[in-house]
Amino acid sequence: MKKRTYNCGLDAAVDVVGGKWKALILWALHREALRFGELKRSISGISEKMLIQQLREMEAYGLVHREVYHQVPPKVEYSLTEFGQSLNAALIPLGDWGEKHMETIEAIPRD
Amino acid sequence: MKKRTYNCGLDAAVDVVGGKWKALILWALHREALRFGELKRSISGISEKMLIQQLREMEAYGLVHREVYHQVPPKVEYSLTEFGQSLNAALIPLGDWGEKHMETIEAIPRD
DNA sequence: CTCCATGCTTACGAAAAGGTGAGTACCTGA
DNA sequence: TCAGGTACTCACCTTTTCGTAAGCATGGAG
Numbered sequence: 012m013k014k015r016t017y018n019c020g021l022d023a024a025v026d027v028v029g030g031k032w033k034a035l036i037l038w039a040l041h042r043e044a045l046r047f048g049e050l051k052r053s054i055s056g057i058s059e060k061m062l063i064q065q066l067r068e069m070e071a072y073g074l075v076h077r078e079v080y081h082q083v084p085p086k087v088e089y090s091l092t093e094f095g096q097s098l099n100a101a102l103i104p105l106g107d108w109g110e111k112h113m114e115t116i117e118a119i120p121r122d
Numbered sequence: 123m124k125k126r127t128y129n130c131g132l133d134a135a136v137d138v139v140g141g142k143w144k145a146l147i148l149w150a151l152h153r154e155a156l157r158f159g160e161l162k163r164s165i166s167g168i169s170e171k172m173l174i175q176q177l178r179e180m181e182a183y184g185l186v187h188r189e190v191y192h193q194v195p196p197k198v199e200y201s202l203t204e205f206g207q208s209l210n211a212a213l214i215p216l217g218d219w220g221e222k223h224m225e226t227i228e229a230i231p232r233d
Numbered sequence: 234c235t236c237c238a239t240g241c242t243t244a245c246g247a248a249a250a251g252g253t254g255a256g257t258a259c260c261t262g263a
Numbered sequence: 264t265c266a267g268g269t270a271c272t273c274a275c276c277t278t279t280t281c282g283t284a285a286g287c288a289t290g291g292a293g
Contacts (some may be wrong), residue, residue, distance in 0.1 A: 017228070018146060018166070020221030023212055025145045027220070027227055034136045035129060047240055063241065066268060069231055083290045084239040087272075094223070101219035102132055108212035109138070110128070110131030112205070114136055117128070119183055142251075158270055169252060172269065194260040195269040 027072060028102065032057055032065045037091070038106075040075065041099055044090035074098060134228075138183060139213065143168055143176045148202070151186065152210050155201035185209060 017023040030035055032054070039045065039053050039111055066089060074095035080086040091099065098106045109116065128134040139145055143165070150156060150164050162173055177200060180186045185206035191197040202210065220227065 019149055019185050021145045021149055021217035023224050023227045024216045024220030028170055029140055034132045038130055101215040104212040105135045106132035109135030113131060113134050116134045
């Protein structure tokens with residue numbers, strides 16, 4: 012893909028956390044490590060394809076750690092790395108903002 | 123469009139600030155009010171279509187204020203509302219995070 | 234020998250987002 | 264009369280994202 016150059020840190024950060032699911036995944040892993048199935052159940056509406064796709068990207072970014080247990084049935088646990096935790100920390104004010112103004116945001120549909 | 127319900131504030135906030143340009147526009151208006159042409163020149167690579175589209179959405183969200191001066195040639199100034207400024211404030215930690223880790227982020231292309 | 238659960242992977246297509254380039258309306262100054 | 268600057272608006276197309284549904288490998292339980 013095209014090499015991205017960012018104009019400011021915000022630009023870069025939004026690129027990392029953008030999309031429909033990454034913030035949710037980050038949030039879900041905030042408390043504890045979860046396995047694939049647990050993650051899927053805890054994020055309502057996500058498909059397996061999207062979940063894996065996002066997890067893979069986040070793994071590539073070094074945000075999440077993937078731990079495979081060679082068992083049957085298989086078990087794979089996902090957890091936040093320190094990098095992921097630092098991102099989560101940076102997102103807290105934004106989360107608070109969203110929480111505070113959620114009614115306003117929901118009230119203005121697009122289109 | 124479909125009514126969105128958010129699972130957490132972060133979800134809602136990312137929805138507001140998501141996309142390729144909104145964060146940049148917010149950032150550009152952080153310092154001072156700018157007119158259309160100035161905004162366009164200060165955000166490299168944006169097309170007129172995108173700029174207006176995003177500005178209109180942000181206006182609908184109550185993030186930016188649009189002031190028309192009835193002159194010839196026309197002059198329209200965009201500025202942040204208090205709501206927009208509060209969002210910008212909530213984005214600062216994220217911007218710092220992005221700034222700090224920009225090299226890491228740029229180094230991992232997707233695809 | 235078949236079924237089950239888990240954690241994926243793949244193919245297909247719809248929908249949304251983004252980009253390009255042309256055109257409009259207005260008055261001013263040459 | 265005619266080009267110029269400003270702020271859009273529109274039609275059309277490409278790219279990216281998202282969703283749906285199916286299939287695969289493993290080994291233990293029945």
